[in-house]
Amino acid sequence: MWRFAIQNLVSRPLRSLLALAGLSVAIAGMVGLFSVAEGIDRMVTDTFSRIPGLAMMQAGAPLPLFSRMPAAWAEEIEQVDGVRVVNPEVWSRVNVIEGKRVIAPPRFLFGTNIATRQKLETDVYRDAMVDGRFLDGTDRNQLHAVISRQIAEDNNVGVDDKLSINGDDFRIVGIYHCGQLMLDVSIIVDIDLLRRQIRFDRDSVCAYYIEPDGTVENDVLVKQIRELFKGREIQSTGNIAGAIATGNPLIDLLLAIQNWLAGGTRSSTGIATDADAEPVEVRTANDWAERFDEFSTDLNLFLGVMTGIGVVIAVLSIINTMLMSVTERIIEFGILKANGWGRRDVVMLITCESAVLGVSGGVIGCLLGWIGTDIINSTWPDRLQLYASPSLLAFSLIFSTTLGITGGLYPATWAMRLSPMEAIRRG
Amino acid sequence: MNKPTPIPAIEIEELTKEFTIGSTTVRALRGVTTTISGGSFQFVLGPSGSGKSTLLYLLGALDRPTTGSITIDGRKVNELSRDDQDRFRRHEVGFVFQSFNLLGNLTAVENVLAPFLPIGVSADLRQRADHLIEQVGLGDRRHHRPRELSGGEQQRVAIARALLKQPKLVLADEPTGELDHKTGGEVMGYLRGLREEQGTTVVVVTHDESYIEPGDKILRLLDGQVVSNPQSGNSPAETPTGK
Numbered sequence: 001m002w003r004f005a006i007q008n009l010v011s012r013p014l015r016s017l018l019a020l021a022g023l024s025v026a027i028a029g030m031v032g033l034f035s036v037a038e039g040i041d042r043m044v045t046d047t048f049s050r051i052p053g054l055a056m057m058q059a060g061a062p063l064p065l066f067s068r069m070p071a072a073w074a075e076e077i078e079q080v081d082g083v084r085v086v087n088p089e090v091w092s093r094v095n096v097i098e099g100k101r102v103i104a105p106p107r108f109l110f111g112t113n114i115a116t117r118q119k120l121e122t123d124v125y126r127d128a129m130v131d132g133r134f135l136d137g138t139d140r141n142q143l144h145a146v147i148s149r150q151i152a153e154d155n156n157v158g159v160d161d162k163l164s165i166n167g168d169d170f171r172i173v174g175i176y177h178c179g180q181l182m183l184d185v186s187i188i189v190d191i192d193l194l195r196r197q198i199r200f201d202r203d204s205v206c207a208y209y210i211e212p213d214g215t216v217e218n219d220v221l222v223k224q225i226r227e228l229f230k231g232r233e234i235q236s237t238g239n240i241a242g243a244i245a246t247g248n249p250l251i252d253l254l255l256a257i258q259n260w261l262a263g264g265t266r267s268s269t270g271i272a273t274d275a276d277a278e279p280v281e282v283r284t285a286n287d288w289a290e291r292f293d294e295f296s297t298d299l300n301l302f303l304g305v306m307t308g309i310g311v312v313i314a315v316l317s318i319i320n321t322m323l324m325s326v327t328e329r330i331i332e333f334g335i336l337k338a339n340g341w342g343r344r345d346v347v348m349l350i351t352c353e354s355a356v357l358g359v360s361g362g363v364i365g366c367l368l369g370w371i372g373t374d375i376i377n378s379t380w381p382d383r384l385q386l387y388a389s390p391s392l393l394a395f396s397l398i399f400s401t402t403l404g405i406t407g408g409l410y411p412a413t414w415a416m417r418l419s420p421m422e423a424i425r426r427g
Numbered sequence: 428m429n430k431p432t433p434i435p436a437i438e439i440e441e442l443t444k445e446f447t448i449g450s451t452t453v454r455a456l457r458g459v460t461t462t463i464s465g466g467s468f469q470f471v472l473g474p475s476g477s478g479k480s481t482l483l484y485l486l487g488a489l490d491r492p493t494t495g496s497i498t499i500d501g502r503k504v505n506e507l508s509r510d511d512q513d514r515f516r517r518h519e520v521g522f523v524f525q526s527f528n529l530l531g532n533l534t535a536v537e538n539v540l541a542p543f544l545p546i547g548v549s550a551d552l553r554q555r556a557d558h559l560i561e562q563v564g565l566g567d568r569r570h571h572r573p574r575e576l577s578g579g580e581q582q583r584v585a586i587a588r589a590l591l592k593q594p595k596l597v598l599a600d601e602p603t604g605e606l607d608h609k610t611g612g613e614v615m616g617y618l619r620g621l622r623e624e625q626g627t628t629v630v631v632v633t634h635d636e637s638y639i640e641p642g643d644k645i646l647r648l649l650d651g652q653v654v655s656n657p658q659s660g661n662s663p664a665e666t667p668t669g670k
Contacts, residue, residue: 004544007532335528338489339542339588340517342510348545421481421490424524 005352012325019321020361026307026314027365027400028372031393033303035373035386040299042387047182048285050124054210054222056282058234064091064207065108069234069280071205074116080224082216087116088205090191092198098155098164107151109165110186111194114140120211125176125188132159132174140190145170148184149177150381168197181385210282222282234279311403314361318407322354326411333415334423343416350412351405358404362397369396437463437486437596437628442495444481444651455481456492457651463644466626468619470639473648479632480600482648486630487520487598488512499596517542521589521627523618525601527581529573529588535580536560536569539588552591559587563617579610586617597621599631603638611638 009016056077061067077086090111094102114135117123125146126134135146147163152175155163162169165187178184195202212221326333333346341349370393373386444456456478463469471479484490486497488504497504500519507515516522529538539556540548560569563583565576573581582602589597599618603611615631615638622629631638639645647654 001544004533004537011532331528332530335524335530336541337513338487338516338522338524338528340513340515340592341542341545342513345513345545419490421484424484424489424528 022317023314023361024364026310028368030307031369035388039385039387048289051285056208082221084213085119085211087209089207091206111191128176128178130177146174146188322411326415330423334420337420347412354404354408358401362400366393438498445493469630469644471632477648478651521594521597523599523602525604534570597629
């Protein structure tokens with residue numbers, strides 16, 4: 001039966017190839033689109049798995065870039081049971097490197113307190129050094145930076161070379177390579193230096209990285225820190241939008257809105273206010289990953305709609321192909337029925353043919369999608385990280401086969417109902 | 428090859444068949460009653476539109492009559508379930524058509540095996556198919572596709588296909604209609620050989636009376652009715668003129 005089905009398809013090569021092409025492209029598109037979401041999931045999971053500590057940011061801030069907190073809170077956090085190190089962070093977007101505007105991929109100046117940073121047991125950047133050294137006490141208030149290998153390659157610089165960032169010449173003291181888009185965007189510098197460079201309030205930070213000492217469960221620690229700051233209000237100082245003006249109109253607008261919502265130009269001094277208000281969010285890496293999952297759920301929905309359009313076209317193509325094939329072969333079905341083929345046998349033959357199209361289209365589509373993601377990843381390694389997982393490929397193959405079979409069912413049912421006598425008479 | 432048991436007579440009673448084409452009802456058969464002797468070589472004659480082919484297809488359970496009945500081997504064929512009708516056609520009836528009706532994607536031997544594709548082709552069946560292809564003189568063309576065969580060769584493949592199931596009944600609809608007289612005679616010879624060797628009942632619908640031989644049975648139809656039926660006593664058995 002299968003051989004007969006394949007022979008029937010081969011005997012109409014152009015039509016079969018067109019149906020196959022339609023399905024393959026749809027499945028390849030599906031693999032490609034969903035590999036975006038899978039790539040993000042994988043990147044997020046991998047990134048956060050490397051960060052064992054807690055991150056504390058201003059409540060509601062989507063990124064450290066948009067967060068402001070008093071620098072003095074570091075001492076209070078250090079007093080909480082279970083805290084080993086509190087590392088304050090200041091973030092700013094890089095607008096210009098070596099005289100060229102930086103749009104995509106984005107780059108960020110990451111100001112870190114070198115002294116507390118050195119106390120961290122696990123440091124995602126320090127542990128990923130591939131050349132030179134990480135920042136130490138000699139780099140305080142110096143135009144010294146640690147950059148990612150990607151940034152070094154993009155600008156053709158190495159250790160001890162100068163790199164112009166936002167108009168200032170930084171000396172490269174070390175190069176790291178995390179191999180993750182979300183991490184390899186950072187240019188790590190001394191926090192005080194960065195504050196001065198971007199005119200950031202010296203009494204504020206963007207975020208705190210808190211390394212637990214392991215004596216208290218992370219959940220308990222999170223609760224303790226939140227309780228500590230409950231009821232306090234963060235008052236920003238200076239013009240935040242101005243302080244970290246990015247040059248990117250969209251980001252500047254977001255910053256301006258956030259600044260306005262936060263109360264304009266007030267200082268972030270941490271004044272007591274509503275007793276139940278929580279001015280900060282403290283999250284573990286898993287919490288942040290879950291937040292990204294929410295985003296990727298929406299993305300999956302969008303991608304599903306996009307894929308659905310392609311799939312509908314592919315199914316219509318298969319139905320059209322099989323229907324035309326069946327219409328042409330009415331006499332053949334009459335002959336088969338005259339020779340003892342039952343209605344089920346005819347349905348089975350047509351379904352086998354469409355299933356062959358489905359499986360072939362699935363295999364070709366998966367292969368194209370997989371190769372496509374590989375090409376994209378290697379062409380733009382610092383911009384995209386797509387991932388076509390084995391489960392995505394397996395799902396696509398099963399989906400394609402199901403589509404093929406489903407697409408053949410209507411023509412098969414139509415053929416099944418044909419009277420053999422009428423069919424033979426047409427001959 | 429085992430010789431099949433010949434079927435007893437085929438009883439056809441008050442058979443009618445109506446088709447609806449648009450708003451018009453066509454009465455293809457109008458109360459046909461006759462008996463076809465088991466193991467006979469039966470011709471069904473009549474002008475176009477007389478209902479010959481309709482009768483043949485009803486005998487082969489390709490369609491159901493509007494009223495009346497067909498009894499073959501003690502079973503009312505028109506009352507069989509759809510599955511039983513499929514089985515009946517697969518195992519007991521061989522069809523031979525005017526336009527050969529081979530499957531273009533299959534080779535000659537695969538066409539012979541076509542009825543058995545859904546239930547699987549055993550080595551024994553394949554061997555028998557090869558043997559039949561040789562019997563009809565196409566041993567060296569067994570792997571050719573229909574388009575590579577002449578009309579006569581295609582009809583011989585169709586006959587081999589009908590013979591593979593060792594049918595009790597062969598129904599041939601204008602089997603010589605697209606062949607020259609010599610090739611038509613050869614095809615008719617194969618059908619006669621089948622009846623003689625295996626006792627198969629052969630019913631042939633034709634316009635061409637030149638193939639009729641002494642001893643053949645003849646049923647004449649006109650406008651869906653029997654006009655001459657030697658076995659029903661309507662008229663004496665027509666004396667075939669032979670070729």
